[in-house]
Amino acid sequence: MAHESDALEHERASWKPSPGLAVAVADPVRNPELPPHRERMTDKDPAAMKRAVRTVYTLFYLSIAGSIWAIAAYMLFPIESGEILAIRDNNLFIGLGIALALLAIGIGAIHWSKAVMTDKEHAEPRHATRGRDSTREAAVEAFAAANEESGFGRRTVIRNSLIGALVASVAPAVVLFRGLAPFNTPEDPIAGDPVALLEETMWEPGMRLAHDPTGKPIRAADVTLGSAVHVIPEALAELSHEEGYLDQKAKAIVLLMRLLPEQLIEPDDRKDWSYDGIVAYSKVCTHVGCPVALYEQQTHHLLCPCHQSQFDVTDQAKVIFGPAARPLPQLPIMVDDEGYLVARSDFTEPVGPSFWERH
Structure with missing residues (x-):
């Protein structure tokens, strides 16, 4: 191996190009300049x-x-x-x-x-620029x-x-x-007042809670622990689109959930707003009105998919994260003689976004 290495080194040192062999020399790249201008x-x-x-x-x-x-x-x-x-x-x-x-x-x-x-085309020479009068x-x-x-x-x-x-x-x-911002009209004097429009929904005392969109009434016994049910007023299913179905649904939609009763934090004036751990909250986010429809069973948090506002179902749907400014309105509920869930009353505050002036 030593003899082969010495031979290679000797061969490299002694190599010279033959007289007829051209050796390429690296020249700098010539500026191609601009092509001839073509008139339009x-x-x-x-x-x-x-x-x-x-x-x-x-x-x-x-x-x-x-x-x-x-x-x-x-x-x-x-x-x-x-x-x-x-x-x-x-x-x-x-x-x-x-x-x-x-x-x-x-x-x-x-x-x-x-x-x-x-x-x-024109070429602009580059030079160091300074904030001098000549530069301006x-x-x-x-x-x-x-x-x-x-x-x-x-x-x-x-x-x-x-x-x-x-x-x-x-x-x-x-x-x-x-x-x-619709204007008031003689036929509809509250058309331009968003607070008045959202203070009243289709919910009224004794109206049954029904599945969305079938309109089938909901029994309290059928609501399982950890479930989240999309709810509309039972009477809404009887309305047609010409009679304002979409407008009424946009205000009255509700999300129904069941927790353990001991998990709920309820003030004295709201203890009868739930039934055996079942609570109902407006599905309309109080930020800009997106549907709050994502429920985390383990944390009992409701999530708005639009801007990630989060609400704590165990504590009156209070805001715990995100841009929403107030809790979700709660729908007071109870059970009728046949075991169906019904509303005690309408919402006690306007539903929907909170950027309007409210009474």
């Missing part, structure tokens, strides 16, 4: 430039029309009736208007940049050059139509907020 049709033909400008501001005006149509569709296809066809038409035509408004702005901006703005002056010059190249300040029709399209595109979103 709009650069060569003034008529083509005028057509491109007209196309751009026409698209921006089309965007304005789409925004106006979205606002008009909100008024022409109201959803207050609650009918499925009305809701479908409202969503369809408002969506088409907003889509047209945003799409036309996007296409117009792209066509403007490709056909109208200056597209000549250079920044101002850069903005002025960008304005000149884009034609934003010079092409007033494009500029004004773009500004109008951007302003109009926000208008449908502003108008849609109208649906969050």
